[in-house]
Amino acid sequence: MSKPIDVLKKFWGYEDFRPLQSEIIGAVLDRQTVLALLPTGGGKSICFQVPALCLEGICIVVSPLIALMKDQVEQLKKRGIKAAAIYSGMSRKEIDITLDNCIYGDLKFIYVSPERMKTELFLERARQMTISMLAVDEAHCISQWGYDFRPPYLEIADFIENMGVERVIALTASATREVKKDILDKLGMPEARVFEKSFARANLSYSVFELEHKEAKMLEILQRVPGSSVVYVRSRKQTKEIAAFLRSQGIQADFYHAGLAGSVRAAKQDHWVSGDTRVMVSTNAFGMGIDKPDVRTVIHYDLPDTLEAYYQEAGRAGRDEQKAFAIQLFAAVDLENLQRRTEQSAVSVAFIRKVYQALANYYKLAVGSNAYSSFEFDFPAFTQNFELPSVETYHALNKLSDAGLIELNESFKEQSRFIFQLDQKELYKFQVANRNLDPVIKTLLRLYGGESFTAFTTIKEQDIAKLLQESVDRAIKQLEFLHQAEVIVYQKSSDQPRITFLTPRYDAANLPLDQDQIAWRRKVALDKMNAVKEYVTQNTKCRSRVIQMYFDEVSYLDCGVCDVCLSRHKKQQAMPFQPVLEFLKGEPKSEDEIINHFDQIHMEELVMALRLLLDRKEVLITTDERFVANKSVEASMTKGDE
Structure with a gap:
């Protein structure tokens, strides 16, 4: 068996591992089940790719996103490592040949979606493979508490047991306490070793600005902070408009969204990665799997749906460990829009059935037919043809996907x-x-x-x-x-989104939908929305600690670099520490005496100054609740005066 450090040097050219990577890899090779929680940019992929290359056989990687699968496969191939992926849109023959190469060829990695993993074809071939290990990427998808729940992830545990897989690693960038527990329970690995890197990013400064004119603030930030940037927006239309505005102000900017042709998206991404484009204005379709270490600012022009999504997207700044900034802009109307979006996502069971029936009519599918059939999907034409509201239809499709009935992927460049x-x-x-x-x-x-x-x-x-x-x-x-x-x-290449029916077509009236589960998921979505609201509207707690607390990480240290910490520090510098200490030298003073003496100082500033002096032990409270300067402090002050 090869040594991990030798594999790292040979294929990645790195001299050493990042924090926790070596320990995680050692545990995997030692046949321990592992849950690894590493923030965006923390090097999760190496934690399963390196041990897989040390072992005989093939590593199965479960991943929910086609674009991410394709990107990782291409990255491995560039390093001279043989890898392949199976996803919707591939012909049965191509899948057949790929699986044969897993058994008889020298592939080291096969990436597969959880939906494809449970097909009879895959299960039959997997029994013939020499499986070195199983890696479950984006493992938060297995949890109903997660922000991106995928029910087919729940069947991975059966695969592990039936195939006798000895080495299993689950990886994610963000997970709350409930999600971590769910991952371990649902994967059947209660004894797993959990490796968790702090959610704090010492080099990343979080800031929130509430203002009506967001364009001006965004421009100010980009003019003051040089370097590469991503600006996240909600709509495809906004990407184009804001990029045009930035260009009119002399900033090299481009736009990106999933509706662009694949070749166009690839070219735009390459220009940004190489530095030819400074700012990319994008929907959340941009950034996944892109390894660009020198991003200096990530600006959210609109509110995200969850803090998990925000943390991952903001974390794309400063991967080189140099100072970087994550900025959230919002206006009062954005809070209303977030509330409305969340409520719109809670579509009724009756509407979900209606959309499913419309899909069956659209593709002329008979009841009981077309399991695992894949079709190109023109969403605007579909909604227009059946006079369906776009936003609600989009969420109904997601609910059908959650129920394991369909698989719908955004358009991506499927090369010839x-x-x-x-x-x-x-x-x-x-x-x-x-x-x-x-x-x-x-x-x-x-x-x-x-x-x-x-x-x-x-x-x-x-x-x-x-x-x-x-x-x-x-x-x-x-x-x-x-x-x-x-x-x-x-x-031939295609840029069209695709929809895949994962089961034989149901009679819409008999769709296996769990109404209690749908109602519970609505509550989870509302709770996550409220966490976003709390994050942006509060201005007294350290932003980094708010994020850490959301992910159940206990911390008593403020980051010192977020907008709240900097504002507090500025206020403290302006506080009347020295006058208060001078006044409290000698005889103890009552609270009223202090207030009357400093009647020209704002009460809030005076109370804060006194509280901090007490915390520092520079001022003490007597038994009769009077205030006096600490003698040792007073002595040092007197000595300094001399």
């Missing part, structure tokens, strides 16, 4: 892929018999080589057209012809 169906001998015969297609086949072989006979390979039609000295349209037509002739399987 192909695989040869013929072996090399049969392919040569086809080339001889079809001279006109020989150039395109030779081009595929030249560009993508022998791997394209055993696994689906990502291709760029532009590269093929360039070598053929033909138009891209002409190259695509030839690929489509080879597909029809069953020489290759060609899957």
